[in-house]
Amino acid sequence: MPDPAAGPDRLHALVETTGRIRAAVDGVIEGKSEVTRIALVALLAEGHLLIEDVPGVGKTMLSKTLARALDCTVKRVQFTPDLLPSDVTGVSVYNQETRDFEFRPGGVFANIVVGDEINRASPKTQSAMLECMEERQVTVDGTTYALETPFLVVATQNPVEMDGTYALPEAQRDRFMARVSMGYPVKAAEIAMLASHTDGASTPYDRLRPVADAAEVRSMIATAAGVHVSEAVQRYAVAIADATRSAPELRLGASPRATLHLVRAAKASAAMEGRDYVVPDDLLALAPAVLTHRLIPGVEALSSGRSAREVLDGLLARIPVQAG
Structure with a gap:
């Protein structure tokens, strides 16, 4: 039988809130409503999203827009070839004043983690994401730190045929709930983009304001689980x-x-x-x-x-x- 957590009132609230989020994102990313829907599915199902496509089609803009539409903590990690695992998970640093080690959180300590071009980092650095994506925790120097809910990794990557990329390990690909491709926009959407980004005024992304907060997202996650x-x-x-x-x-x-x-x-x-x-x-x-x-x-x-x-x-x- 359906769980009480998924009762009519809570379902109605979920539909209304996700509608606001989709409208906010679609106002910035023209003509990609299905990609937005999959992103929200991953968020509500406590999964992670991999956006794969050629450069310049809006992968990073989609992830930034989704993050901005939610009033949650957000961190962006640039997965460059010189990125270290400790940059992702955090590191223990010796404090001269207290004469003890203190933990400095890495880039994954946020509700939404935007991973830019994740397959440009080395496999060693990519593997630093495995524990946090599956278990929602990070272990550094024998100490485990829990990550807050919601926790969503939205990673972008270029096709492996592009220069300077590494293929993601199978174990990491398996931790992404869904993968989507942006694709090129239809002509009408591309014309609208030109009009909104070249007139010297603020862009739709600049005008975007949060339409939901972390508490609402947690409630929607519980409703979907029921x-x-x-x-x-x-x-x-x-x-x-x-x-x-x-x-x-x-x-x-x-x-x-x-x-x-x-x-x-x-x-x-x-x-x-x-x-x-x-x-x-x-x-x-x-x-x-x-x-x-x-x-x-x-x-x-x-x-x-x-x-x-x-x-x-x-x-x-x-x-x-x-x-x-």
Whole structure:
């Protein structure tokens, strides 16, 4: 049965608040409402978002705009080749006055962490994100420090074919709940962008003000967590993940964490539509964003020129919807 946390009043408040956030972000990022929706799904499902695309299409602007629309603590980390793990997690520094070590928090100590071009840092530095993204805590010199809720990492990366990039380790890719691509804007949106950014006045981003705070986000997270998932829908989610593991076209399929992320994302998506229950279509709609970046095509797929997304689409079309 649906959890009381996802009652009608709380669902109504969630729909109203997410509508304000989406409107605020869409006012700055023209024509990318679906990308904004996935970002909010990741926020409400306590996941993390990876934005991948070529330079100049608005990856960083989207992450900055989402952060600015929420009255939460925000930190931005530039993932440059010389970035150290301690810059991310924090470091213990000896204080001459107290004659003791004191902890200085790193860039991940915020409600929203904007990671700029995460795949330009070394794999060693990237791996510093593993504990905080999965367990929402940081361990430095044997001491564990909890991170506040909400905690969302919005990372941008360029395609691995670009100069100066490193491929993200599989363990880190698996910790991102969803991956989206911005894509180029439609002509009308690009013309509107030119008009709003070249007239000498303040830009839409400059005029943006917070429309929700951390307390509201925490309440929405609790509401989304209370959305009901039937046993049939759970079996369907497992069937999707299992199909990727046994597909000969894939060298690496979806992990159990991926299945969990898919269901959590579906619960958040259902809540944003005002429903206190998940339907199979929620899983189908989110599977490409949640699963594709975790899949590695095998020799068969590569030789035929099929991408991980194309393999996944084929699997989804063949998996029967679980009934009962």
